[in-house]
Structure formats: structure tokens, C-alpha cells
Amino acid sequence: VSDVHERLRRLLFLVPYAAKRPGISVTELAQALGLEERELLRDLDLLTMVGRPPFQPDDYIDIYVEDGRVYVDLDQRLSAPPRLTAAEAAALSAATHLLRSSAAEALESVLAKLEKVLPAGARPQYRQMGRTIDASVEAPKDVGPLSRAIAECREVTFDYFSHGRGATEGRTVRPLELLSHRGQWYLHAYCCSRQDERLFRLDRMQKLTLTTRRFDSPTGSRAGKVPDPAREPGEVRVKFSAAAAPYLRERFGDAARAIDGGGVEVTVSGDSERWLTQWVLSFGGEAEVAEPAWAREAVARAAAALLEPSS
Amino acid sequence: MERTERLLDLLALLLDAREPIPWAELREAFPEDYGNCSDEAAERKFERDKAELLELGIPVAYVQGDDERKDGYVVEREAYYLPEVGLTPEELAVVYAAGSAALASGAFPGSRDLAHALRKIGFHGGQEFLSPRVRMELDTVQRGDELAGRLETLRDALAGRKWVQLAYYSPRSERTTERRVDPYGLAMRRGIWSLVGYCHLRLDIRSFQVHRIRDLKVNPAKPRSPDFEVPPGFRLQEHVASYPWEHRIHEPIEVQLSLRRDLAPLAAQIFPSARVERGPNAPEVYVRATYLDGLLRYALSLGPACVVTGPPAAVLRWKGMASLVLAAHGGKSAVRGGS
Numbered sequence: 001v002s003d004v005h006e007r008l009r010r011l012l013f014l015v016p017y018a019a020k021r022p023g024i025s026v027t028e029l030a031q032a033l034g035l036e037e038r039e040l041l042r043d044l045d046l047l048t049m050v051g052r053p054p055f056q057p058d059d060y061i062d063i064y065v066e067d068g069r070v071y072v073d074l075d076q077r078l079s080a081p082p083r084l085t086a087a088e089a090a091a092l093s094a095a096t097h098l099l100r101s102s103a104a105e106a107l108e109s110v111l112a113k114l115e116k117v118l119p120a121g122a123r124p125q126y127r128q129m130g131r132t133i134d135a136s137v138e139a140p141k142d143v144g145p146l147s148r149a150i151a152e153c154r155e156v157t158f159d160y161f162s163h164g165r166g167a168t169e170g171r172t173v174r175p176l177e178l179l180s181h182r183g184q185w186y187l188h189a190y191c192c193s194r195q196d197e198r199l200f201r202l203d204r205m206q207k208l209t210l211t212t213r214r215f216d217s218p219t220g221s222r223a224g225k226v227p228d229p230a231r232e233p234g235e236v237r238v239k240f241s242a243a244a245a246p247y248l249r250e251r252f253g254d255a256a257r258a259i260d261g262g263g264v265e266v267t268v269s270g271d272s273e274r275w276l277t278q279w280v281l282s283f284g285g286e287a288e289v290a291e292p293a294w295a296r297e298a299v300a301r302a303a304a305a306l307l308e309p310s311s
Numbered sequence: 312m313e314r315t316e317r318l319l320d321l322l323a324l325l326l327d328a329r330e331p332i333p334w335a336e337l338r339e340a341f342p343e344d345y346g347n348c349s350d351e352a353a354e355r356k357f358e359r360d361k362a363e364l365l366e367l368g369i370p371v372a373y374v375q376g377d378d379e380r381k382d383g384y385v386v387e388r389e390a391y392y393l394p395e396v397g398l399t400p401e402e403l404a405v406v407y408a409a410g411s412a413a414l415a416s417g418a419f420p421g422s423r424d425l426a427h428a429l430r431k432i433g434f435h436g437g438q439e440f441l442s443p444r445v446r447m448e449l450d451t452v453q454r455g456d457e458l459a460g461r462l463e464t465l466r467d468a469l470a471g472r473k474w475v476q477l478a479y480y481s482p483r484s485e486r487t488t489e490r491r492v493d494p495y496g497l498a499m500r501r502g503i504w505s506l507v508g509y510c511h512l513r514l515d516i517r518s519f520q521v522h523r524i525r526d527l528k529v530n531p532a533k534p535r536s537p538d539f540e541v542p543p544g545f546r547l548q549e550h551v552a553s554y555p556w557e558h559r560i561h562e563p564i565e566v567q568l569s570l571r572r573d574l575a576p577l578a579a580q581i582f583p584s585a586r587v588e589r590g591p592n593a594p595e596v597y598v599r600a601t602y603l604d605g606l607l608r609y610a611l612s613l614g615p616a617c618v619v620t621g622p623p624a625a626v627l628r629w630k631g632m633a634s635l636v637l638a639a640h641g642g643k644s645a646v647r648g649g650s
Contacts, residue, residue, distance in 0.1 A: 091421035135499035147408030246482030285635030
């Protein structure tokens with residue numbers, strides 16, 4: 001994609017977008033377009049020179065900045081953006097497919113509507129590109145409704161099973177962000193009963209309901225952070241054989257330190273004994289916990305349990 | 312005049328016109344660009360501009376005149392303007408969630424196109440796509456900055472059907488091989504992007520993990536003419552491994568596993584493509600594996616509630632792995648490369 005192409009399609013969106021929002025601030029407009037402010041100002045400079053022959057005063061696009069706000073007085077018929085290109089529609093379709101496991105019905109309907117607004121000439125290329133990209137993630141069905149609640153700033157309620165308490169209790173939260181990490185989905189939300197931001201696992205939620213109560217779009221909330229035992233500085237030292245070493249280097253980079261015999265070792269968190277034992281076992285004998293002793297014992301117990309005569 | 316400016320001027324002129332604009336008039340309207348050169352040079356320049364507008368999805372067409380109209384160029388407003396897409400709030404939420412997750416992952420083929428598309432579909436509804444509210448960490452591997460760029464390069468090669476030259480690293484052999492590949496598709500499973508295509512070194516369809524590509528070049532010759540055709544029967548899904556046991560290492564074998572206690576109700580979720588039968592006590596799962604060790608390691612990680620029950624060779628190997636782990640943690644080390 002050439003720079004001219006990229007800039008043109010941005011400008012063809014910028015004019016109608018700004019015209020629809022008289023007085024939008026330079027900051028907001030730049031953010032909506034994914035631009036730095038100075039880039040936006042350069043775009044606006046260019047647009048003031050655009051018009052149609054014979055270039056009488058009223059033939060130019062009239063777009064200007066006043067007190068940090070953008071106004072469009074003459075759009076020269078750029079009143080809506082052009083239709084989606086084949087490449088844009090294909091990218092949108094490929095991305096939407098990511099959530100097909102949680103929103104199969106919505107996906108079907110979205111794709112049908114998308115194809116309808118494509119120019120007829122773009123359809124063959126759109127279909128061809130559609131066949132070439134196939135990305136999917138396993139996502140639980142609550143991802144759909146939670147995304148909507150986040151977009152519309154609506155409080156939700158659900159029953160939540162807490163391992164710490166060993167019990168299920170009702171929660172009312174303001175959903176802020178969904179995160180997935182290593183196949184596990186989390187909701188980062190402001191919990192109304194705890195009056196604090198918390199992380200909730202989607203697989204421990206039941207009876208999710210969207211309420212009609214709206215909240216103000218949050219500003220300054222902390223970014224949600226998922227626990228990652230393999231990435232957090234930890235106290236459990238695990239050694240790997242030479243055969244497993246290349247895979248560990250791929251995943252840990254320089255944090256995988258070389259040891260004698262061609263293997264590597266890494267240090268991971270011991271917060272979750274369950275995670276640790278599963279992880280070590282998944283290397284089928286190519287991994288060994290070096291220390292501490294409790295972690296070695298935990299892995300030994302798990303391996304012994306596997307070898308017991310099955311019940 | 313700058314090209315971007317000229318193209319916008321041209322579009323403004325065509326969008327405003329009530330009648331087709333003959334070529335002669337276009338030349339007069341843009342004397343500096345189409346006027347002051349030979350007929351041939353002017354036409355070439357205009358054709359390039361027209362192609363650029365078409366690529367942006369702008370329906371520039373030439374219409375033959377009749378008694379009442381002259382021959383000339385038009386942009387039909389109906390066909391130009393993006394209409395309401397008409398997505399319901401639920402549908403828009405799904406599209407925004409998936410789109411923002413794809414962008415936030417930091418590496419998605421066609422991310423610029425995707426960002427534009429997301430802005431456009433929210434245009435009429437006033438429901439705006441601003442910052443990502445869904446994040447998917449797709450990093451089961453330590454990734455360099457190259458991944459995002461490689462995916463874009465491969466997407467362009469796929470769209471243009473151009474062959475690529477790869478330096479491909481295999482952690483199994485710890486070697487890098489050079490190969491030419493006709494790219495057929497890109498797939499992502501469990502956070503890993505794979506390129507599927509015809510490998511001229513192996514003379515067969517192969518799949519390559521994109522993060523293991525060390526160097527990537529696209530055939531620079533004739534960018535607008537395709538190098539190959541994708542075979543009509545090709546289906547991308549059939550060539551990507553979703554699970555470790557689906558890597559094609561050996562001939563397929565059927566492995567039987569028994570899922571007990573808390574794993575029993577999860578059989579279909581844990582092994583989605585496997586055959587599940589009701590056993591006397593617990594569900595028996597039959598998994599087709601082309602990489603036995605991959606399956607056995609996965610089974611080990613599920614803990615004692617997952618028991619490998621057949622065939623005997625698989626059971627033996629599974630127990631052997633567990634014994635190795637036990638020996639390594641029961642005092643004496645059984646791990647090569649350990650102390």
C-alpha cells in the first residue's frame with residue numbers, strides 16, 4: 001500500500017467525519033484517525049488547497065481550525081466516506097472470525113450485511129482474500145454480551161465462583177475491558193460491591209445479565225493485567241533438556257539461560273502449584289524443577305498420581 | 312501539483328458533475344497535469360490516477376454518450392457513498408471487540424485496512440470505535456517486532472499470488488533452510504500464525520510458523536501478474552494444526568483416552584475434533600494423532616484424571632514419560648542437560 005493510497009483514504013474519511021462533528025477538537029480528531037496532532041494539521045493544510053476546477057473561491061473545501069477546534073464549512077460533496085474496499089472488508093471479516101466460537105450467529109449476519117455494502121466490482125477480490133486468512137481463538141459465549149456492555153457502558157450482574165472463598169456469590173460490576181491470556185478469558189471491571197477494580201475469570205461466571213443502568217465512560221482506570229506465572233519474576237527454577245531448549249528460547253528469549261549439556265533454565269512464579277505441575281508435566285520428562293524443594297515434591301506427587309493403577 | 316491533491320481535485324470535480332466529463336474537458340481542467348504534455352503522456356498519467364481512485368473503491372467509469380449526452384467520465388454518487396451498514400448493537404459490539412482485539416494483538420495481517428474498516432462502519436451510527444476494549448495476548452512465543460511486518464508482507468503476497476523466499480528455522484533440527492513457497496493462506500490457531508503454501512523444496516503443501524521465518528522476500532518481478540494458481544480443492548483449515556498432536560510427524564494413529572472425575576463433562580471441549588464414546592465409568596475419547604508425543608504431553612498436563620488407555624505402545628510411552636518426571640523429581644536427575 002503506497003503512502004498516497006493511505007493518505008487519500010484517510011482524507012476521504014476525515015472530511016465527512018469532521019463535518020458531522022462541528023467543533024471537534026484537534027486532539028479528538030487526531031485520536032479518532034489514529035494520527036499524531038501534527039500529522040493531522042498537515043492533512044488539514046493540504047485539504048485547504050483541494051477543490052474542483054475552475055477553482056473559484058467557492059470551489060474549494062473549506063476546513064479550518066479555530067481555538068483548537070475543527071470546522072468544515074464546505075465539504076465539496078465529501079459528505080460520507082467511500083464504500084469499503086475489498087481489502088478493508090476482507091480484513092474486517094478476518095478479524096470478526098476471531099470470535100466465531102462465541103458469536104457464530106452475529107458473525108453470519110455481519111458478513112452478509114458487509115457484502116451487501118461492498119461495490120459489486122470488489123466482491124470477487126473480497127471473496128478470494130477471505131479464503132486466504134483464517135484466524136480463530138477459543139472464546140466463551142459471554143464475550144459477545146460483555147463486549148456490548150463495555151461498548152455501551154452498562155452495568156452487568158453475574159454469579160461468581162471465588163476459589164478463595166470456595167463459594168458462589170452475586171456481583172454487580174461496571175465492565176471495562178476483556179482480556180485473553182493463554183486461552184483464559186478475563187473481565188477487568190469495577191466491582192460495585194467491593195468498590196474497586198477487579199479481574200474476573202469468564203469460566204467462573206454464571207447467569208450473566210446486562211442491566212439498563214449506565215455508567216460514565218471511565219477515565220484513568222488502571223489497565224487490567226492478567227497473571228502470567230511464566231512471565232512474572234518468580235522463585236521456581238526449572239531446567240530443560242537440550243531437546244526442549246530451542247522451544248524455550250523461542251518463548252523466553254534471553255530469559256532462558258544456557259546450562260551445561262546444551263539445556264536451558266528459566267525462573268517462573270510459584271504462585272500456582274497447579275499451573276506449575278501441569279506445565280512441567282507437559283514437557284514429558286524434558287523439564288525438571290531444580291528448586292525449591294516444595295515445588296520438586298509437588299511435581300513428584302503429580303507424576304506419582306499418574307502412575308497409580310487407574311481407578 | 313502534488314499527486315494526492317490532484318486526485319482529490321479530480322474526485323471533487325467528478326462527484327459534482329451532472330454529466331459525464333469528456334477527456335478533452337478534463338485536460339483543460341488540469342492544464343498543468345494533463346495539458347502540457349503529449350497526448351500519450353497525458354493519457355498514461357490519467358490512467359494511473361484513475362487506477363489509484365479505483366483501488367480506493369471509487370467507482371470511476373467511462374460512459375458512451377448518446378444523442379443527449381457526451382462521452383466521458385463519471386463517478387456515480389450512489390455507488391460512491393458508504394451506505395448504512397445496518398449492524399445491530401450486538402453485531403457492532405462483536406465486530407468492535409474482535410477488531411480491537413486483532414489490532415491490540417500487535418500483529419494482524421491487514422491491520423491498516425482493518426483500522427479503516429472499523430472507522431467506516433461506525434460512521435453513520437455515531438457509535439465510534441476509539442480505543443481497544445478487548446485485548447487478546449497471542450504470545451505463546453517470544454516475538455520480535457518482525458512478526459507484524461512479516462504478516463503484512465505475506466498478506467500482500469497472498470493477495471497478489473506472488474511466490475516468497477523464506478529462510479525458515481526449525482527448532483527440531485535447529486537449522487535454517489532456504490525455500491521458495493507459493494503462499495496459499497495464513498491461519499492462526501492458539502496464538503500461533505502459520506503460513507500454508509506449496510513448498511518448492513519439499514514439493515508438497517507445507518505449513519510454516521510465521522515467527523520461525525528468519526528472512527522473507529517476495530518475488531519482485533511483475534508485481535501485478537500472479538505467479539501461480541491456488542488448486543481449486545485447497546482448503547486452508549485442512550492444513551493447519553490446532554493442537555500439538557495434529558502436526559504431521561508420522562502416519563495417523565488413533566489413541567484412546569479416558570477422562571475421569573472433573574474432566575468427564577469436558578471431553579468435547581478438551582478434544583473438539585475427537586470421537587467421544589460413553590465408557591462404563593467415564594467417557595472414552597478417540598483422538599487421531601499424527602504426533603503422538605504432542606498428544607501424550609498434553610494428556611500428562613491434564614493430570615491423573617486423564618488416562619491413556621490404548622493402543623499399548625501409546626500407554627507404555629505415556630507411562631514412560633511420567634516415570635521420567637517422577638525419577639527426575641524423586642532425587643536423581645533423569646533429565647539430559649540437567650545436573
